[in-house]
Amino acid sequence: MTLRQEVEALLPNWRTWYPSLFDAAVDLGLLRAQVCDPSSLLLQNRHSGVRAAAQEAHRRQWSAEENPPEE
Numbered sequence: 001m002t003l004r005q006e007v008e009a010l011l012p013n014w015r016t017w018y019p020s021l022f023d024a025a026v027d028l029g030l031l032r033a034q035v036c037d038p039s040s041l042l043l044q045n046r047h048s049g050v051r052a053a054a055q056e057a058h059r060r061q062w063s064a065e066e067n068p069p070e071e
Helices: 003-010 021-028 048-061
Strands: none
Touching: 003 021
16 A cells, blocks of 8 residues: 555545645654664665675676675
């Protein structure tokens, strides 16, 4: 179920009271803020796992497993 469908199920006429779907979802409790570690917000940290997986797939594809990864 999409966010719009959830809001419309709980409050069918949400457009008459709220300027945006986001505001309605927050007031209805469908969206909540979460506290997270500030370092997790850096793109470099968030994408390090994806980058490592891509490098590993490249090494497997090109049979370069005997060469250590460059850092």
